Amino acid sequence: MPSEPRSRLSPEERRAQLIAIGVQFLVDHPLDELTIDELAARAGVSKALIFHYFDSRQGVERAIVTTARDSLLVATEPRADLPPRERIHDTLLRIAGFVRDHSGTFSSLVRGVASGDPAVRAIVDQSRDLNAQRLLEAFQELGAPNELALRVAFRAWVSFTEEALLELVVDRRIDDETVVDFLEKTLDGVVAAAAGARF
Amino acid sequence: MPSEPRSRLSPEERRAQLIAIGVQFLVDHPLDELTIDELAARAGVSKALIFHYFDSRQGVERAIVTTARDSLLVATEPRADLPPRERIHDTLLRIAGFVRDHSGTFSSLVRGVASGDPAVRAIVDQSRDLNAQRLLEAFQELGAPNELALRVAFRAWVSFTEEALLELVVDRRIDDETVVDFLEKTLDGVVAAAAGARF
Numbered sequence: 001m002p003s004e005p006r007s008r009l010s011p012e013e014r015r016a017q018l019i020a021i022g023v024q025f026l027v028d029h030p031l032d033e034l035t036i037d038e039l040a041a042r043a044g045v046s047k048a049l050i051f052h053y054f055d056s057r058q059g060v061e062r063a064i065v066t067t068a069r070d071s072l073l074v075a076t077e078p079r080a081d082l083p084p085r086e087r088i089h090d091t092l093l094r095i096a097g098f099v100r101d102h103s104g105t106f107s108s109l110v111r112g113v114a115s116g117d118p119a120v121r122a123i124v125d126q127s128r129d130l131n132a133q134r135l136l137e138a139f140q141e142l143g144a145p146n147e148l149a150l151r152v153a154f155r156a157w158v159s160f161t162e163e164a165l166l167e168l169v170v171d172r173r174i175d176d177e178t179v180v181d182f183l184e185k186t187l188d189g190v191v192a193a194a195a196g197a198r199f
Numbered sequence: 200m201p202s203e204p205r206s207r208l209s210p211e212e213r214r215a216q217l218i219a220i221g222v223q224f225l226v227d228h229p230l231d232e233l234t235i236d237e238l239a240a241r242a243g244v245s246k247a248l249i250f251h252y253f254d255s256r257q258g259v260e261r262a263i264v265t266t267a268r269d270s271l272l273v274a275t276e277p278r279a280d281l282p283p284r285e286r287i288h289d290t291l292l293r294i295a296g297f298v299r300d301h302s303g304t305f306s307s308l309v310r311g312v313a314s315g316d317p318a319v320r321a322i323v324d325q326s327r328d329l330n331a332q333r334l335l336e337a338f339q340e341l342g343a344p345n346e347l348a349l350r351v352a353f354r355a356w357v358s359f360t361e362e363a364l365l366e367l368v369v370d371r372r373i374d375d376e377t378v379v380d381f382l383e384k385t386l387d388g389v390v391a392a393a394a395g396a397r398f
Contacts, residue, residue: 030317032316032317111320117231118229118231121310149381152362152363152366152367153363153385155362155366156358156359156360156361156362156363156366156385157359158362159355159358159359159361159362160355160356160358160359160389161355162358163351163354163355163357163358164351164352164355167351167354167355168351168398172347174398178396178397178398179398181396181397182348182392182393182396182397182398185391185392185395185396186352186355186388186389186392186393188388188392189385189387189388189389189391189392190359190385190388190389192384192388193381193384193385193387193388194381194385196384197377197380197381197384198377198380198381199367199373199377199378199381
């Protein structure tokens with residue numbers, strides 16, 4: 001096993017490189033298969049060096065999942081210049097595109113990050129909450145009241161959408177516009193249900 | 200640490216007792232906190248005895264999650280004597296009741312069983328698939344075609360429902376009829392969306 005870095009990198013560069021290797025690993029593997037041995041071998045560094053940067057395997061996992069999650073969030077940031085309906089459509093198209101182009105990473109985030117570490121789960125849940133919040137903002141612009149039922153509906157619909165994207169885009173490669181059309185129809189359906197909720 | 204069983208039990212009884220203690224543990228804790236040490240202490244047996252029955256910690260976890268999942272499935276088995284709409288309503292009411300009465304177990308199954316073990320995830324996914332299949336059968340009785348869009352919609356709606364139950368029943372204790380009314384409306388919404396899907 002190599003015990004020296006392949007090249008001279010600053011601490012920040014080295015840390016970023018290790019995280020990038022981990023994110024790349026998620027493209028083809030679930031997170032729990034990423035051992036420190038594996039990461040060290042792929043990076044060409046010693047295990048001791050990895051523990052120097054991350055303290056623990058949990059620290060490595062959290063950094064990798066945070067970076068993967070942020071890559072999804074940045075790629076699907078809503079375009080504030082668009083009116084709400086068009087903004088939702090555009091955002092969903094970019095989410096579907098990200099899922100198509102990075103299906104391993106998306107699967108790892110949704111499914112594979114069945115990590116035993118509650119902190120890792122919380123990292124992914126933050127992006128779910130943010131996506132639900134983005135929807136709430138768009139629908140409030142459309143005049144929907146900021147009610148509990150709508151909040152619950154959006155948060156649950158984010159989970160609905162993850163499942164649908166896994167099935168339609170990752171597994172079946174159905175084209176993005178067709179998938180987004182379906183998702184928008186289900187979104188309208190749950191918004192209508194929320195409007196009629198008795199809580 | 201105690202090294203002898205508290206009482207004479209048959210192997211089947213002992214194994215069932217250990218699983219029952221594990222399922223009880225899930226009421227208040229996520230699965231990943233259940234160490235073999237903890238289970239041995241609660242059961243008053245040696246760690247060696249536990250490994251005699253289950254081979255590995257993974258084996259323990261799989262047996263516990265399977266039993267917890269089956270307790271949910273049995274408690275929410277659809278009543279075949281009811282017509283489809285009433286059957287769905289009755290099943291959802293019993294699911295909501297189970298979640299209210301066993302909120303720790305339900306949370307553990309949906310959230311806490313963020314186990315690193317893909318087999319554990321698969322055990323919970325089987326119940327999701329079964330619930331989606333039950334919905335498909337009810338809606339086929341109502342005349343809905345057995346189409347891909349409907350299958351995808353039901354599987355995704357099961358995830359929607361898990362999130363909504365966590366928020367509405369576990370966290371907010373909203374009454375079962377109100378929650379089920381909301382869920383039925385969202386179900387109709389996604390069924391209508393599936394009917395208009397272009398795939």
